[in-house]
Amino acid sequence: MRNIDNRKYVIAIIFVLIPLSFIVRLFYMQVVDDKWKDRAATISENKILTYPARGIVYDRNGQKIISNEVYYDIHVIPRQAKNTDSLALAQLLGISMEEYSAKMAKARAYSSKKPSEVVRQIPPNEFSQIAPELYKFPGFFEVARTLRVYPKEIAAHVLGYMNEASPKDIEKDPYYKPGDYIGRTGIERMYEKQLRGQRGVKYYLQDAIGMQTGEYEDGKYDTIAVQGQNITLSIDWELQEYGERLMQNKLGSIVCIEPATGEILAMVSAPSYDPNLLVGRHLGANYGRLQKDTLLPLQNRSINSAYMPGSIFKTVMALIGMQEGVITENSSFPCNKALLGCHNHPTAQGVSDGVKMSCNPYFVQLTRRIIQQGKDPSVFKDAAIGLDIWADYVRSFGIGVDLKTDFPTNVTGNVPDTDYYNERLDFRWAFSTIQSIAIGQGEVLITPMEMANLAAIIANRGHYYYPHFIKDIEGSSVPDIYLTPNNTMVDSSYFEPVVDGMWRVVHESGGTARRARVDSLAVCGKTGTVENFKRISGKVYQLTDHSNFMAFAPRDNPQIAISVFIENSGFGGTWSAPVAALMIEKYINRTIKDTVKENRIFNANLIPDINDIIRE
């Protein structure tokens, strides 16, 4: 029996061990392991995001160019949706029964307690029909979202568009959640951070069927949505609109810059599209259609296309020559057509003449002096030294370098240097090999933006500001880089003969751009014509030349610098110059006197027909 009495200890030990194991387990669950706390949070807490209105965008004159409109998404929490009259609901929402069933199946598969989208972006006028009926369908509710509205159907390339954040965007910036919109191109992308504002979050407690039952921690972690910052662009909305009208039925671009500040006044790329196409429900379909268009309407030619500069590049040659001391403003070169073809004109007696007459041999000989300065007895080594000096000069004009424009691009022009040719040519080279760079053909490439900036440099007599769109950000300031001038390597004193030449191009008989004249304004300009080869179905065709023109006005205290580039339009003076003149007149005088000139441009269709080209 003694043995049996000891059994009380066994029982007592059991009565202690089991509770002890519970204590250990509870300590682990409640104090050590965070797994169940996370689990509890997913079960019992939820949050509502409140979306701020995106910042409004104004033009330089305070005109609203992008605003917002409220759209409505219809969401459903499947568990709360009971006894839904699906036919009536589908009809109300304007979708087919199949679509409705598919959406509901998807929503249920995702979660029975969390909301899923049923219909997206119902415009306010349609929603006003739906709203009073929606209460009949428990579990269905609307979520308001603001979407972009572009009051005028212009400047699509500049403004850009928005679409849903991709998994990649979300990975890069955890601010974004699936379904959020993000600026994809243009201003919407560049100023995304300022425009988007700060999303608000409201945490709440939910019950087992997902109904809201109270605030989480008395709203301690809730935040209010902060509206995005409004921004003002340097764009002149009227000028932009006018530029787009002029460029209708043409391929090409116009870029206007205010020389004194580097502010971009207009940026036209033709053909364009209605920016409202890339908003809302039909974005995907419209984008696909635009992408397939052979005229590449989505391409922003002003900034993302590089062309040979043609004759406008001669102005730079003259400036470098004077700065390097290989010529003076009065240096004269004969128009030796053996060197390079030219049109008939009197011999250029100096830089001003050379620019006005755009004499090819003049600039070939001039550039030879820059590149072959005789610093090395070997003509090849000499050319290499000279070319690098030349290239540094050209780059100081903002060509082929990053212009730090507040616009998403990675395209620049091209300035060939020694390395460039050594890589590409498998024989020894000297100036004679590469002489076409002197007249802006060959390996030199320039974007219309760089071309407008070049016009601004000459207008400023030697310096420029990085071209930019931003004029004012509500609540913060324009970045410093846009407020400091960049100097070229050419002293301002050398600019006058070139400016004079450009004035004579427009105003004197024998100038190449007499069509660029504007009454009462001293316009300085330079034409360019660029040979155009195109590969179509494996065969290379020479097409009608591209025509370009750069200008600024007035000659003293210039207010506008402009580049116009029209593809396949022939000689620069014929089409590009008058377009530039109209733009200048519009910007400075605000009205156009010469409606004949205007109508000639409006009515011209310069889009080449590929079938015609092949037939020729």
Add this chain to the structure above:
Amino acid sequence: MRTQENKIFANIDWALLGVYFVLVLLGISNIYSSVYNPERPGLFDLNTEHGKQIMWLGIALFLGIIVFFLESNFIRKYAYWFYGFTMLLLIAVLFTTPIHGAKSWFGFGGVGIQPSEFAKVGVALALARFIDQNSSSKERKKMGKNAGISSLWGIIPFIAKNKGTALILGIPCVLVLMQPDAGTFIIFTSFLLVLYREGYAGNILLFLVISVIIAVLTLLVADSNFMLPFTKMQLSGKTGIIIALIFITGAFAFVIKSFVMRRNRKSLYRSLFGSFIIAVVFVNFVEIGYTNILQSHQKVRIDLLLGKIDDPDGEGYNINRAKAAIGSGGFIGKGYRSATLANASQRHVPMQSTDFIFCTWSEERGFLGSFVLVGLYTFLLLKMVVIAERQRSIFTRVYAYCVASIFFYHFMINVGMAIGLAPVIGIPLPFFSYGGSSMMSFSVLIFILLKLDSERKIVLQ
């Protein structure tokens, strides 16, 4: 010696009574928090569960006072009568209409009474009486000799020799299984602890552990197959277990052959072989019970516990929510009436005022609260052991162990279930779970114990 018979409250164990009141009051405050409804903030509102629980407490205390007016001898004398009465109730309840698939309730105008709760009191009293009675006769000595069983094989003759005990325990077991109410059935197995203490079958605990191991292994492999090594034979999991048992038996036989004297071998071989047969029968019983007899939801609960399935939002919903509630309590808890899961308005944890009441407590009071509550129950259990061991009356001692065992099982299974250490079995946590029958039966169990204990000095054999 002063006569204590006249003093009803003399010799009361105040510590036990104190723990009782602490648990009861904490329990009601916890139910209040768990089901709090801002539209019915009144503590005594009889339309709320806390209001009703207070009413049940009142009735329980009334029953307690009646018990205090009885004499120990009276209780002892009428133990079988009370047992018989509760058994009749268990039979009668089988003729009611089922609620949630089980015939466990007598309904009286919105109030339900669960006779199986009272059956616990009846069985405790009857078992105490029976063991007391037998121990005072010559039978006790005879039984004492045969009390031990040395092998599983011994179970059959053991039951045959203890028909009385087997009957007292067996009748209610069969009756509650007919409801069916597996939870209460398991509670009745708690009396094995009492039998152990009283000298029955010394190895019963060891056998229990071995059976649990065999059962768990069988359940784990019950519906899977495996490939016999070096062959292409597909064998069921059950066959695998039996093969393992053959190997173990062989190993034991080898040990006996090597180390035991020849004359003792024969009986050992017999025990070994008998145990093997019992084990194989047991494995088959478990396997068939699991695959064919258990209802699918019970099967799922076992699978969840064993980790065979993981389905936090489906089959494992209850236990997953319960664990999340407890785990999220942290060290100091979310605060009174601040549960975000185990709360009637949130409804994440189902049955949070009854079977899963521990969740509300742990979520709101955190680890500190859990520790205090587990500590209180441990104190209660050990106090009962102390009370039992100081009795001169066998009746009171056995009864005290019965009460301790019942409380222990309720506590172990209810809390173990909430923290994922026991399968989900719907039995109340004493004094915490909402429910009139359990409040009354647990209180009466305690009050009878207090009464019997208070007369320990005058009850002489």
